[in-house]
Amino acid sequence: MNLPPIASLKTSILLLLAAVSISAVGVYWSHEQDTEARAALQLQQAALNAARARQQQGQTEERLIVQHLDAYQALIARGFVGEENRLAWIEAVQLANQDARLYGLSYTLSPRAAAPATLASGLPLNQTRMVVKMPLLVETDLPRFFDALSARTTGVFRVNRCRLSRVSDVPPQPVNHPELDAECELLWFTVAADVKEAK
């Protein structure tokens, strides 16, 4: 079949070109619409997943709050959570020394520092080092002092190190004269409050 003159087919050729153009534009536009809708759906699905996770987290947190709130508030009252209470600690060691009927003490509080990460368990745990020096009559005065301190203080502390040394080579005398020096290092722990993240 020979090709007839193009002029006689002008209308049909134009019709075909128009159909191709309009179809291409239509398909491209609708495909774009589909792509955008797919992306929007994925975003919305991600938002829903996040919302569900938030809701689940909220429910979990609600349960945790109900479960632990009283105990946590007790820790706040004890001074474990929040700012450090140095005055209370000093009073506690002085009173404990008196309760154990010892002979006075001297103390040194170091600046607060972050506790080792292995101990902190991911919490903002701080520790304040207190060195206590006091004379003792016998070695058993030391545990009595610590028992008295535990009874006197509400704070959380740990005895890190103690050094007992004899003042002289004189054998122990049956008189009320302390012959031992004790130097103990206590660590007072506090967890920093983070009110911003509370809600």
Next chain:
Amino acid sequence: MIFDRRLILLATPRQIGVLDWRPGHMHWLGEFAASEAGLAAFRQVLLDHAQLPVLLVVDTVDEDYRSDILPHVQGRARDELLQRKLKQVFRNARFTGAWRQARETTGRRDDRYLLAALTDGDWLMPWLSVLHREQAPLYGITPMAMACQHLLARLRVHEQHVLLACRFSNGLRLSYYHDGLLRFSRLIGSDMPTQLAGNAADEIAKTQLYLSGQRILPREARLHVLLLDLSGQLDSAQAPLNADPAFSTRRVELTSLARALRIPQDFLAATAEIAPLAAIAGEALSLDLAPPELLRRHSEFLWRRGLNWAAGIVAATGLTLGATYWLHAQGLRDQALQIRVETQSSDARHAAIVRNFPALATRPDQLGLTLALATQLNRKPLDVNALFMPLGQALAAHPDVVVKAMTLQDTADGTADITLEAKLADFDGNYRAAMSRIDGFVARLAATPGVAAVERLTSPVNTAPTATLSGKTIGEAGSDETRFTLSLQLRTS
């Protein structure tokens, strides 16, 4: 195809009939005489059916058929060969055509052709002029005998030598088919005396003799004659023909013809000429007598139809694809909307939960951790009494050991380290004896329950080969010279 609609024209020197045909449907538009009025009416019909392909079936006595064997060639060479052959055989005839019917099975395996021509086509020109003026897409001119060939095929006639005798308004047409393929045809006009009923048998017999004489029909062959005459005028020819053993004659009944063509009987009975036209209407054209210039409109028509079809298919495909994407996008948007509502609902529930939270100094998830940490740190501080117990037992067993200083270190892993600085109470300068007493004390400590390990850090005499050792033997030996340091590891839990 539903769009395969066309006009089939039956042209005779006196008139032209028009059949509007499409698969399964047909409509006889009438016959138009070869006069001014007829031409005008015919033109109007063409206008009413513009852009329909047109096939012209010619039924005239002025036709000629020749069978010929030509070398087997293809392509342009075949076209040129046939043009030369047609020119040679039919001289100046304008309407000629060749049909390659078969290929010889022996020898050079030449091609067998049927060459045909309208020896006088002048009467056709007015009709062709109308077709040309109205730009009708003529796709072929074919003789009536070719239409009758397709009618035979529809009637499922399988005999090898068949003579079809058709009587239409234009006269009696006798066509010979060999293996179903046209070899010869002639029309005996209605104005001739042979149209009388009794002479039909004679004409058939004469035709048989002619075919035998021309060696178109083998002499010993028995000719099967089919009588197609819906008016019944040829019925009388059946008996005399069947009396001759060279013939086997039977009539084609209206019912079988209508069934074969799937045309209502009354419609067929009203216009018998419709039968061959209906038979050829849907078939490919084998023998075309139209010169190429008359087919130009049809070529344009095919191109235009192809382009329009392509445009339609492209548009439909685009519309389908576009609609599919768009509908899918709408579905996705609906889903996104539902999910958004669900998200808002979930956020509202979360907000309602959080709204009731008390003010806390930490995140809720850290409450438990803080409590656990407090419990861990809040355990009893270094149990000095427990540490003094094994040490006191060892010292009680060795009263000659005087403790100078003691450092307790909580290692927080269930053990405590004690660094013990001591000396021997009395020393006579015998370092060997002093070292032996210290060894005994160390051994005693190591054997004491609760002591995990004992290590001597310093001794009165350092006998290690890598150490520098100095001393004096002048003067009196003091107990300070027996100072030693031990490191103990005690289990606290």
